Amino acid sequence: MTTSSTQFEEKEAIVIRFAGDSGDGMQTVGEQFTDSSAFAGNDLATLPDFPAEIRAPAGTLPGVSGFQLQFGSREVKTPGDAPDALVAMNPAALKVNLEELVPGGLLIVNTEAFKKSNLLKAGYESDPLEDESLSTNYKLVKINITELTKQALSESSMKPNQKARCKNFFALGFTYWVYDRPLDPTINFLNSKWGKRLPEVADANIKVLKAGYYFGETTELSQNRYQVSRADNAPGTYRKINGNDALVYGLISGVQSASKEMVFSGYPITPASSILEGLAAQKHFGIKTVQAEDEIAAIGVALGASFAGRLGICATSGPGMCLKSEFMGLSAITELPLVICDVQRGGPSTGLPTKTEQGDLLQSYFGRNSDLPIPIIAPTSPSDCFWVARECVRIALAYNTPVILLSELYLAIGSEPWCLPDLSTLPEIPSNVIQPGEEFKIYKRDPETLARKVAFPGMPGYEHRVGGLEKDESGGVSYDAANHENMTRIRAEKVQAIAKSLPPTEVNGASSGKLLVLGWGGTYGAITSAVNRLQAEGFSVSSVVLRHLNPLPLDLEDILSRFDKILIPELNLGQLRLLIQGHYLRETIGFNKVQGRPFTVSEMVEKIQELL
Amino acid sequence: MSTETLESPQPLTKKDFVPPNEVRWCPGCGDYAILNSIQKTFPELGVPREKFVVVSGIGCSSRFPYYMQTYGFHTIHGRAPTLATGVKVANPDLSVWMITGDGDGLSIGGNHLLHVLRRNPNINILLFNNRVYGLTKGQYSPTSDVGMKTKSTPMGSIDHPVNPIQFAIGAEASFIARTVDTDPKHMVETFKAAHAHKGVSFVEILQNCVIYNKDVWEDVYGRDARAEQILYLADGQPLIYGKDKDKGIRLNNLDPEIVTLGESGASEGELLQHNPKEANSLYTTLLSQLVHPQFPTPVGVFRALERPVYEDSLQAQIDAAQESKGQGDLQTSLVGGGSWVVE
Numbered sequence: 001m002t003t004s005s006t007q008f009e010e011k012e013a014i015v016i017r018f019a020g021d022s023g024d025g026m027q028t029v030g031e032q033f034t035d036s037s038a039f040a041g042n043d044l045a046t047l048p049d050f051p052a053e054i055r056a057p058a059g060t061l062p063g064v065s066g067f068q069l070q071f072g073s074r075e076v077k078t079p080g081d082a083p084d085a086l087v088a089m090n091p092a093a094l095k096v097n098l099e100e101l102v103p104g105g106l107l108i109v110n111t112e113a114f115k116k117s118n119l120l121k122a123g124y125e126s127d128p129l130e131d132e133s134l135s136t137n138y139k140l141v142k143i144n145i146t147e148l149t150k151q152a153l154s155e156s157s158m159k160p161n162q163k164a165r166c167k168n169f170f171a172l173g174f175t176y177w178v179y180d181r182p183l184d185p186t187i188n189f190l191n192s193k194w195g196k197r198l199p200e201v202a203d204a205n206i207k208v209l210k211a212g213y214y215f216g217e218t219t220e221l222s223q224n225r226y227q228v229s230r231a232d233n234a235p236g237t238y239r240k241i242n243g244n245d246a247l248v249y250g251l252i253s254g255v256q257s258a259s260k261e262m263v264f265s266g267y268p269i270t271p272a273s274s275i276l277e278g279l280a281a282q283k284h285f286g287i288k289t290v291q292a293e294d295e296i297a298a299i300g301v302a303l304g305a306s307f308a309g310r311l312g313i314c315a316t317s318g319p320g321m322c323l324k325s326e327f328m329g330l331s332a333i334t335e336l337p338l339v340i341c342d343v344q345r346g347g348p349s350t351g352l353p354t355k356t357e358q359g360d361l362l363q364s365y366f367g368r369n370s371d372l373p374i375p376i377i378a379p380t381s382p383s384d385c386f387w388v389a390r391e392c393v394r395i396a397l398a399y400n401t402p403v404i405l406l407s408e409l410y411l412a413i414g415s416e417p418w419c420l421p422d423l424s425t426l427p428e429i430p431s432n433v434i435q436p437g438e439e440f441k442i443y444k445r446d447p448e449t450l451a452r453k454v455a456f457p458g459m460p461g462y463e464h465r466v467g468g469l470e471k472d473e474s475g476g477v478s479y480d481a482a483n484h485e486n487m488t489r490i491r492a493e494k495v496q497a498i499a500k501s502l503p504p505t506e507v508n509g510a511s512s513g514k515l516l517v518l519g520w521g522g523t524y525g526a527i528t529s530a531v532n533r534l535q536a537e538g539f540s541v542s543s544v545v546l547r548h549l550n551p552l553p554l555d556l557e558d559i560l561s562r563f564d565k566i567l568i569p570e571l572n573l574g575q576l577r578l579l580i581q582g583h584y585l586r587e588t589i590g591f592n593k594v595q596g597r598p599f600t601v602s603e604m605v606e607k608i609q610e611l612l
Numbered sequence: 613m614s615t616e617t618l619e620s621p622q623p624l625t626k627k628d629f630v631p632p633n634e635v636r637w638c639p640g641c642g643d644y645a646i647l648n649s650i651q652k653t654f655p656e657l658g659v660p661r662e663k664f665v666v667v668s669g670i671g672c673s674s675r676f677p678y679y680m681q682t683y684g685f686h687t688i689h690g691r692a693p694t695l696a697t698g699v700k701v702a703n704p705d706l707s708v709w710m711i712t713g714d715g716d717g718l719s720i721g722g723n724h725l726l727h728v729l730r731r732n733p734n735i736n737i738l739l740f741n742n743r744v745y746g747l748t749k750g751q752y753s754p755t756s757d758v759g760m761k762t763k764s765t766p767m768g769s770i771d772h773p774v775n776p777i778q779f780a781i782g783a784e785a786s787f788i789a790r791t792v793d794t795d796p797k798h799m800v801e802t803f804k805a806a807h808a809h810k811g812v813s814f815v816e817i818l819q820n821c822v823i824y825n826k827d828v829w830e831d832v833y834g835r836d837a838r839a840e841q842i843l844y845l846a847d848g849q850p851l852i853y854g855k856d857k858d859k860g861i862r863l864n865n866l867d868p869e870i871v872t873l874g875e876s877g878a879s880e881g882e883l884l885q886h887n888p889k890e891a892n893s894l895y896t897t898l899l900s901q902l903v904h905p906q907f908p909t910p911v912g913v914f915r916a917l918e919r920p921v922y923e924d925s926l927q928a929q930i931d932a933a934q935e936s937k938g939q940g941d942l943q944t945s946l947v948g949g950g951s952w953v954v955e
Contacts, residue, residue, distance in 0.1 A: 035950065256942060284939060301697050301701065304696060305699070307695070330688050423943050463683050464684075466684075
């Protein structure tokens with residue numbers, strides 16, 4: 001091991017966490033470190049972690065904002081467990097995050113922030129930096145980041161408080177030096193963000209970024225540097241993508257493949273707002289976006305658009321799903337295409353708006369009056385949101401049904417590299433619309449799919465009425481007892497019939513064995529990483545992570561039967577488990593976490609080992 | 613339904629808008645007269661039948677779409693404005709008519725009604741006001757008078773009622789009108805004016821519920837009352853009413869007052885002159901405050917103002933975006949955010 005600044009220690013993967021006040025720009029530097037690592041060719045995954053308040057009181061524990069990422073030369077499927085490095089911009093950030101830093105981990109602190117008032121706000125009675133245990137247990141690097149930032153900008157005409165605001169880029173620059181990251185992506189970012197409007201801001205931040213980098217070069221600090229080589233990724237064009245951006249692109253791609261106009265209507269809600277914002281910025285694709293007056297209106301506008309022959313789409317989170325439930329019922333009884341995106345967050349009620357959870361599965365399954373299943377599909381990674389969005393568009397249009405896209409905050413704001421698809425190779429998505437001259441009965445069905453065909457306003461000769469009252473096959477209002485039971489059964493069977501169009505379920509590992517880990521959605525990364533690790537160690541464990549939750553895949557029962565035990569990890573109290581046990585009368589073991597945070601790989605490994 | 617004729621027969625007649633299924637309102641309900649007037653109006657608008665969409669919420673009046681041989685959507689309680697907005701945004705070429713009631717539109721759907729009026733899509737909204745919940749069997753509604761005794765208010769309602777016209781003024785509706793279910797000619801005229809208006813049209817229809825609020829408007833439009841109690845608004849004409857056209861409305865400071873015309877009374881020149889294009893909402897508000905029994909009840913077009921139409925503005929933004937950025941190319945957009953190539 002060397003302390004020379006020119007020598008590097010090679011690492012397979014590194015987990016780094018930036019933490020500071022919510023106004024300190026931690027999300028910005030986290031994103032920049034991510035971009036830089038992506039350009040360096042690493043595989044990566046990110047976990048932004050911020051409070052629900054925009055600016056909680058400065059210096060306090062609730063005001064701490066963090067951003068963690070794992071970057072590696074091997075496959076990276078999660079943002080990592082305990083960080084190998086922590087950047088703490090103030091005492092509160094240290095207090096909140098220190099416990100999780102690995103023993104011997106790199107700890108970079110901004111000494112300027114460790115003043116008495118800040119220490120008190122963080123609940124420190126004495127300065128922890130003077131406590132010997134800190135430098136014994138960790139590789140402590142004390143830097144007066146604020147002061148060095150001001151010095152770097154001594155010739156700038158900016159006001160002192162403006163200068164101090166650049167300090168996050170000093171910290172970033174220093175980490176770039178430690179981890180040998182390229183500076184160019186961040187310099188380009190600063191120039192494109194500020195260059196035109198406020199060139200002095202761009203210049204100042206670039207100057208500070210470089211100052212942080214060169215501080216590593218020139219300082220007397222004895223500091224190891226680390227290198228993480230390029231990941232062995234498949235050839236292709238890559239970009240960094242988060243789940244909501246991928247979802248936006250997937251929806252656009254879906255309606256393009258279907259040659260349908262999209263009408264998207266949303267109401268601002270964390271963490272789904274960026275879908276509305278993302279689509280509103282894409283008007284040149286001919287997308288119509290409506291910011292509705294509330295969650296109910298948003299789905300109403302979308303359903304109206306679908307009735308008029310376009311594809312209506314809306315996006316929300318748990319509280320909005322509650323409000324949309326009556327319209328979901330209407331969309332299902334009228335059998336019109338509709339895509340409802342639910343980006344789950346911690347609940348119930350307002351709950352934990354900026355933390356992740358998988359709490360809305362049963363709500364999506366059952367959250368309407370009467371027996372009325374709706375198809376549900378959950379993405380498994382940020383980039384998978386693209387593919388799941390397309391799949392939702394496919395099912396909505398083929399079966400003329402509402403579809404719930406069940407995403408999670410963890411995927412929505414987490415990023416990963418994405419090998420871009422060649423869009424010209426993607427299949428067309430057919431719509432199920434009456435053809436001119438064809439006889440039309442509103443609820444006449446395809447015997448195979450049980451789907452009805454739609455006709456929409458503007459099509460002469462097909463004028464008809466739909467609505468929330470029960471109807472007979474020809475669309476007339478019917479209170480007939482037998483008809484109602486028949487229609488109720490058909491609506492459920494139609495959703496079940498979608499299973500016939502699904503590909504075989506992928507089993508990660510042997511197709512039979514001692515233990516199957518069965519998950520869904522965003523737990524894919526932690527489950528797969530843990531299972532792969534244990535498989536490499538020779539354990540008899542396989543995993544299945546479901547995307548299609550309703551209907552469940554037809555081959556799932558058979559897969560379950562080939563394992564002695566089934567473990568179902570979920571970020572809820574056992575919602576998939578209830579469904580699996582109910583559907584297949586199969587005993588399963590739950591592994592449940594509702595802390596607003598994703599599973600770590602190590603806790604997953606530990607749980608699996610417990611059962612083997 | 614027949615699919616042999618794909619083109620709507622022209623010219624359309626009332627019969628073209630009558631569906632085969634039976635109408636299930638109570639005998640004597642004011643809704644029949646409104647339905648009849650709409651079926652008379654539609655063929656005269658020059659719109660092909662397949663381009664009409666009738667959207668409703670929940671309530672007696674909201675069964676309306678089932679009784680119209682057009683595209684129709686009977687939605688959920690209070691939410692018709694949202695669905696109608698979606699239809700119009702999706703296809704601005706359609707003639708969208710939204711049917712609601714005093715409970716559907718002003719109670720459970722008050723929020724949506726506010727927003728559809730302020731957004732100003734080119735939708736025609738007909739609010740049937742019978743001042744009672746009919747379909748749920750007779751509870752008081754948001755337009756019921758204080759003191760109204762119903763099954764849910766055995767000691768009388770203590771809710772201060774909402775005035776639909778004032779609500780529409782508050783939401784800055786660009787077109788506001790009132791008509792009555794006993795005057796088919798006036799209804800057809802009003803519906804045509806609503807259709808002609810570019811932007812949202814809000815029409816309050818005073819409507820009778822024979823079962824739960826019989827004769828609610830009798831003192832206003834009953835055979836014996838109407839001549840003295842209804843003030844027909846006419847563009848550019850003074851506010852004159854009465855069997856002998858001998859009464860008018862004059863402004864006294866900021867208060868309207870009734871004056872008698874003639875030798876010993878006021879002259880016509882002193883009366884307020886109706887101007888539906890008056891942008892100042894003070895005038896429209898003044899009209900809305902002419903309430904029975906102190907005043908005659910105005911019917912006709914209260915206001916018709918030009919404002920940007922929602923779906924037009926939306927399309928204009930799309931056109932502008934395509935003008936400046938070109939038609940979207942998704943493959944380019946995917947790469948656009950910064951990408952790298954792995955060989």
